[in-house]
Amino acid sequence: MTANAIWTDVQAIRAKAPLVHNITNFVVMNNTANALLAIGASPVMAHAPEEVEDMVAIASSLVINIGTLSREWISAMGLAMKAAAARKIPIVFDPVGAGATSYRTNTCRELLTLAAPTIIRGNGSEIMALEDSSVTTKGVDSSEEGTAAEGAARALATQYGCTVVVSGETDLITDGSDVRFVRNGHAIMPRVTGLGCTATALVGAFAAVNSNPVAASTHAMAVMGICGELAAQEAAGPASLQVGLIDALYTLGAEQISAMLR
Amino acid sequence: MTANAIWTDVQAIRAKAPLVHNITNFVVMNNTANALLAIGASPVMAHAPEEVEDMVAIASSLVINIGTLSREWISAMGLAMKAAAARKIPIVFDPVGAGATSYRTNTCRELLTLAAPTIIRGNGSEIMALEDSSVTTKGVDSSEEGTAAEGAARALATQYGCTVVVSGETDLITDGSDVRFVRNGHAIMPRVTGLGCTATALVGAFAAVNSNPVAASTHAMAVMGICGELAAQEAAGPASLQVGLIDALYTLGAEQISAMLR
Amino acid sequence: MTANAIWTDVQAIRAKAPLVHNITNFVVMNNTANALLAIGASPVMAHAPEEVEDMVAIASSLVINIGTLSREWISAMGLAMKAAAARKIPIVFDPVGAGATSYRTNTCRELLTLAAPTIIRGNGSEIMALEDSSVTTKGVDSSEEGTAAEGAARALATQYGCTVVVSGETDLITDGSDVRFVRNGHAIMPRVTGLGCTATALVGAFAAVNSNPVAASTHAMAVMGICGELAAQEAAGPASLQVGLIDALYTLGAEQISAMLR
Numbered sequence: 168m169t170a171n172a173i174w175t176d177v178q179a180i181r182a183k184a185p186l187v188h189n190i191t192n193f194v195v196m197n198n199t200a201n202a203l204l205a206i207g208a209s210p211v212m213a214h215a216p217e218e219v220e221d222m223v224a225i226a227s228s229l230v231i232n233i234g235t236l237s238r239e240w241i242s243a244m245g246l247a248m249k250a251a252a253a254r255k256i257p258i259v260f261d262p263v264g265a266g267a268t269s270y271r272t273n274t275c276r277e278l279l280t281l282a283a284p285t286i287i288r289g290n291g292s293e294i295m296a297l298e299d300s301s302v303t304t305k306g307v308d309s310s311e312e313g314t315a316a317e318g319a320a321r322a323l324a325t326q327y328g329c330t331v332v333v334s335g336e337t338d339l340i341t342d343g344s345d346v347r348f349v350r351n352g353h354a355i356m357p358r359v360t361g362l363g364c365t366a367t368a369l370v371g372a373f374a375a376v377n378s379n380p381v382a383a384s385t386h387a388m389a390v391m392g393i394c395g396e397l398a399a400q401e402a403a404g405p406a407s408l409q410v411g412l413i414d415a416l417y418t419l420g421a422e423q424i425s426a427m428l429r
Numbered sequence: 430m431t432a433n434a435i436w437t438d439v440q441a442i443r444a445k446a447p448l449v450h451n452i453t454n455f456v457v458m459n460n461t462a463n464a465l466l467a468i469g470a471s472p473v474m475a476h477a478p479e480e481v482e483d484m485v486a487i488a489s490s491l492v493i494n495i496g497t498l499s500r501e502w503i504s505a506m507g508l509a510m511k512a513a514a515a516r517k518i519p520i521v522f523d524p525v526g527a528g529a530t531s532y533r534t535n536t537c538r539e540l541l542t543l544a545a546p547t548i549i550r551g552n553g554s555e556i557m558a559l560e561d562s563s564v565t566t567k568g569v570d571s572s573e574e575g576t577a578a579e580g581a582a583r584a585l586a587t588q589y590g591c592t593v594v595v596s597g598e599t600d601l602i603t604d605g606s607d608v609r610f611v612r613n614g615h616a617i618m619p620r621v622t623g624l625g626c627t628a629t630a631l632v633g634a635f636a637a638v639n640s641n642p643v644a645a646s647t648h649a650m651a652v653m654g655i656c657g658e659l660a661a662q663e664a665a666g667p668a669s670l671q672v673g674l675i676d677a678l679y680t681l682g683a684e685q686i687s688a689m690l691r
Numbered sequence: 692m693t694a695n696a697i698w699t700d701v702q703a704i705r706a707k708a709p710l711v712h713n714i715t716n717f718v719v720m721n722n723t724a725n726a727l728l729a730i731g732a733s734p735v736m737a738h739a740p741e742e743v744e745d746m747v748a749i750a751s752s753l754v755i756n757i758g759t760l761s762r763e764w765i766s767a768m769g770l771a772m773k774a775a776a777a778r779k780i781p782i783v784f785d786p787v788g789a790g791a792t793s794y795r796t797n798t799c800r801e802l803l804t805l806a807a808p809t810i811i812r813g814n815g816s817e818i819m820a821l822e823d824s825s826v827t828t829k830g831v832d833s834s835e836e837g838t839a840a841e842g843a844a845r846a847l848a849t850q851y852g853c854t855v856v857v858s859g860e861t862d863l864i865t866d867g868s869d870v871r872f873v874r875n876g877h878a879i880m881p882r883v884t885g886l887g888c889t890a891t892a893l894v895g896a897f898a899a900v901n902s903n904p905v906a907a908s909t910h911a912m913a914v915m916g917i918c919g920e921l922a923a924q925e926a927a928g929p930a931s932l933q934v935g936l937i938d939a940l941y942t943l944g945a946e947q948i949s950a951m952l953r
Binding site for chain 3: 266404
Binding site for chain 2: 205210212215221225226239375409416417
């Protein structure tokens with residue numbers, strides 16, 4: 168990963184404004200839409216079974232996030248994922264709270280059987296739960312350290328033939344063989360709700376312009392971490408960090424990436 | 430349009446705190462509720478078919494926004510619109526993403542057949558799609574320039590006997606014959622999710638206190654643009670602009686309107 | 692109520708990070724999740740009937756808020772409340788808009804019959820409507836003064852054997868016999884959507900670490916009011932107050948509580 172390669176993707180997102188179709192949770196819809204707009208993408212949120220296939224047909228990537236799932240939304244997610252697989256656009260999957268209830272873990276597995284994801288992004292305990300049903304998660308914020316979940320991430324990547332991103336103090340990205348790390352980020356970020364979901368949405372934007380899923384994921388996580396650090400320099404707490412993070416995604420320049428990439 | 434006439438409406442909203450009943454999308458609910466509270470109105474969000482008619486019965490205006498529509502919400506929107514038409518309170522309709530999927534375009538047409546709207550507000554491509562099914566929209570953010578959609582806006586206004594507002598760098602407001610323009614606003618505003626929806630909600634507040642729909646729409650769009658400009662003076666990016674916009678709606682005074690109205 | 696007792700609860704929340712399970716409304720989900728994270732709790736939002744009992748099984752308290760209710764959500768609320776009662780974890784209930792429609796008032800009564808709440812928090816008109824069906828509420832923001840609703844609060848507390856919190860310029864907390872008051876807060880707070888819902892969620896966090904419901908409620912309301920005052924010192928309007936309030940929940944220290952508690 169070089170700062171230049173990250174910047175090339177950012178410029179491509181700003182130039183092409185790829186349409187990122189999100190079926191995501193109620194808690195984060197506003198923030199993820201704003202993060203996508205700020206980085207230069209064009210977000211759309213649509214979940215009606217009657218229209219998700221038509222929306223996928225004009226989208227450049229699909230982001231599925233099960234944070235506040237229910238029966239009808241799961242149907243729509245399945246339809247959208249199959250349509251995205253048929254069109255060969257990237258599918259980014261966020262198993263929020265996998266392991267917290269069997270409903271979440273089982274729903275993830277059913278959806279991933281319908282259409283192979285391009286990229287799965289979760290925290291350590293979610294990735295471990297998805298790989299092994301014996302792992303339990305406390306709510307949606309528990310997280311094993313990124314590197315501790317390396318074995319589960321590799322196995323999951325191999326199982327679905329996809330890239331797996333494990334968020335943590337150090338992010339881990341793997342396609343089952345290669346492993347990369349992103350060390351940017353700030354300790355206050357886990358105190359803002361849905362920043363993991365924002366990371367997933369940004370991965371969707373980067374995957375829309377970069378056909379290498381490991382590179383797209385790594386670049387997105389680095390941008391997320393760098394903008395989090397930029398925001399933390401000015402923030403008085405988690406709410407002002409959220410505001411500053413979106414602002415930083417909008418103003419991010421090449422020289423900031425070069426200077427801050429770890 | 431004069432600054433005095435705008436200020437008269439703002440004062441009326443602050444004095445009467447009209448109840449604005451919103452059936453709107455998940456992405457913007459928080460922001461539109463806050464915008465309505467900031468300008469002085471009293472927002473309520475309610476979408477259960479079992480209660481929307483009772484809520485309309487105590488409301489001063491109804492705002493319908495199809496941004497994240499689904500079957501049960503559409504039923505509720507229809508019930509609410511018929512109840513509002515029966516009570517003769519203003520109905521403001523936002524066809525978010527019309528033209529992006531046929532489900533959205535068709536749903537708009539069905540709803541508008543159930544009860545004639547008082548005001549329709551959309552961006553250029555949405556208004557053009559609603560008027561002519563051959564137009565397609567990319568997601569929810571595409572926009573033909575306001576003035577380019579003038580023909581469609583006039584035709585739509587005539588078809589439904591309503592006022593049509595086309596948002597853009599210059600906003601266009603027409604009842605089918607007269608055309609007015611609002612030139613306030615700032616280039617960063619389209620990078621904040623749901624500011625179009627906020628504009629629609631503000632139109633609902635102004636229509637609750639001003640029985641002339643063209644005047645109410647024009648005043649609301651001018652206030653939106655002025656507050657966006659005020660926020661842009663301090664904003665470091667789209668998220669701080671969103672914060673500043675709500676603050677500006679709360680602090681807006683007569684002298685600011687006079688000084689900034691274009 | 693002493694500053695020390697409040698601080699003891701804050702420290703317990705930060706040390707234990709209790710999982711607070713929220714079934715709440717679309718308008719406030721993001722803000723309440725952020726408020727809970729900021730004070731140190733771990734929020735989860737889950738509403739599928741298939742999983743709410745499993746989520747309650749790992750939660751330390753349950754918060755039910757009917758702000759944007761609909762049929763399927765009511766079923767889930769009932770299931771969750773019965774599961775919480777069986778596990779004897781605190782149930783905090785927010786009757787948003789009770790009295791505005793009979794659907795809301797009746798739904799509240801049905802839910803409260805399924806499982807006795809530990810704490811009910813509402814504004815004056817909601818508490819009066821819940822106690823007496825002849826009271827009507829204008830939308831969701833109307834409020835009788837806290838103290839004016841004292842009779843209704845006492846009666847409701849006695850009826851359900853619970854603690855009742857009435858928000859207002861002065862908050863009132865009663866278990867039917869004792870009555871306590873919280874005088875912190877700021878006049879701009881009612882201009883921010885959902886701060887009542889945030890107060891309810893905070894009550895859920897405090898009830899998770901303090902087994903005395905009157906004390907937990909009183910401490911939560913004092914923290915809410917103090918953080919609102921801290922935010923108001925810097926705020927330019929309601930949106931920056933919302934940001935500052937979350938930041939203040941995160942940075943709140945013992946000395947601020949001591950200095951500001953009224």
